[in-house]
Amino acid sequence: MTENKGYYSGNSNIAQTLIDCAFDSISMVGKLASPFVSWLFDGWAKEKKLDFDDLFRTTKLCKGDMLPLLINEGKNDNYDYYTFYVPNGIVKSDFEKRIEQFSYFFHTEERNIRFVNNNYNVEVRILKPRDTYKYNPKEHKRKDLKIPMGYDFDGNLLLINFLVSRNFGCYIAGSSGGGKSCSLRLLITHLMNNMTPDELELVVVNTKVVDLNCLKNSIYTVMYQKGTEGINELLKAQLIDMDDRYDTLGENDVDDIWEYKENGGKMSFRLLIIEEISAYEKDKDYQQNMQRIASMGRAAGIIPILVTQLPSREILPSPIKCNINTIIGHKTIDAVRSEVIAGLDSGLEKLSGDGHNKIFNCDMKGVEYQSLYVTKDIMKDVVKKRNKEFKK
Numbered sequence: 001m002t003e004n005k006g007y008y009s010g011n012s013n014i015a016q017t018l019i020d021c022a023f024d025s026i027s028m029v030g031k032l033a034s035p036f037v038s039w040l041f042d043g044w045a046k047e048k049k050l051d052f053d054d055l056f057r058t059t060k061l062c063k064g065d066m067l068p069l070l071i072n073e074g075k076n077d078n079y080d081y082y083t084f085y086v087p088n089g090i091v092k093s094d095f096e097k098r099i100e101q102f103s104y105f106f107h108t109e110e111r112n113i114r115f116v117n118n119n120y121n122v123e124v125r126i127l128k129p130r131d132t133y134k135y136n137p138k139e140h141k142r143k144d145l146k147i148p149m150g151y152d153f154d155g156n157l158l159l160i161n162f163l164v165s166r167n168f169g170c171y172i173a174g175s176s177g178g179g180k181s182c183s184l185r186l187l188i189t190h191l192m193n194n195m196t197p198d199e200l201e202l203v204v205v206n207t208k209v210v211d212l213n214c215l216k217n218s219i220y221t222v223m224y225q226k227g228t229e230g231i232n233e234l235l236k237a238q239l240i241d242m243d244d245r246y247d248t249l250g251e252n253d254v255d256d257i258w259e260y261k262e263n264g265g266k267m268s269f270r271l272l273i274i275e276e277i278s279a280y281e282k283d284k285d286y287q288q289n290m291q292r293i294a295s296m297g298r299a300a301g302i303i304p305i306l307v308t309q310l311p312s313r314e315i316l317p318s319p320i321k322c323n324i325n326t327i328i329g330h331k332t333i334d335a336v337r338s339e340v341i342a343g344l345d346s347g348l349e350k351l352s353g354d355g356h357n358k359i360f361n362c363d364m365k366g367v368e369y370q371s372l373y374v375t376k377d378i379m380k381d382v383v384k385k386r387n388k389e390f391k392k
Helices: 002-048 052-058 092-096 099-106 180-194 213-217 231-251 257-262 284-300 335-342 376-389
Strands: 069-075 079-085 113-118 121-127 147-152 157-160 170-173 200-206 221-226 269-274 302-308 327-329 356-360 365-373
Touching: 052 099, 092 099, 092 113, 092 121, 099 113, 147 180, 147 356, 170 180, 180 200, 180 269, 180 302, 180 365, 180 376, 200 213, 200 231, 213 221, 213 376, 221 231, 231 257, 231 269, 231 284, 231 302, 284 302, 327 335
Parallel strands: 170 302, 170 327, 200 221, 200 269, 269 302
Antiparallel strands: 069 079, 079 121, 113 121, 147 157, 147 365, 327 356, 356 365
């Protein structure tokens, strides 16, 4: 027993010594391994960074051995951006031709990628999910005739004015469910909120029956029609009023409503609002009447606001279309429909819908923005408030 006890006791000391050595070794290995582990993970992280050089070589976006050079990168609330100095001979369209490869590279859909010229450099923008902004009648009230449409992707409030000569008239177009009715409500609601009944009149053709019902009893509305029956009688009434306005302008020796107002004359702008103009596609009388209003209404202050899914030549013939200078483009399902609405390379098929729109006029060549949202209740409240204020 004694020998056995000594044997186990001795071996216990040896075991403890071995354990202590093992712990010391592990500690030493840990200290030695720490820089290696750090290097290993740093290397892994670097490998995870975007390798633009590999992308450019793989897609042959280069000029010989010269590749676009990343000179700036960053992010804001609306997008991440990467700015590249490009060799001579490489332009923005060269990036755009490779959008599919950029989509895989960034792991995002093509509609979320934008290529922008930036001081002779090319900037790649990766859009983030967009917030919803609600129109507030108090906060968005203005002292001029500009309409706040929403926010561009630099966070700026986007303003338009289609009551000025160069941007005369407006049509709103895009696929079903893209928010066209909301854009129309925004235009009408803001102008009612911002102008008096002496400054603004509405002629409303509520073709769809459901969206503009509250305007029937608005103090701004001088004519209201529901459905499609009687459209030409309504348009002929506008032509008669247009001729009367021209007589007034001639008697005062002025060229248009803007000059007349500058000289102290009182003449209201009149919006001719027609929802879903495709309902009148085969109506030749409608086309002739609208053509005259579109071509001559500008000087008299009679301004067409038209809404449709696709303004094809059968629905919006060129003599009408060419006289309307503001386009609010909503999402389309393909580039062909986008071209019909706003011209070649207008890019409406890249929009995501839900108020993600583009504006085209003489001041803006396809500015992308997230629209202010106007509910039917907001429009009704503005109608009630203005009716009460002006005693209807």
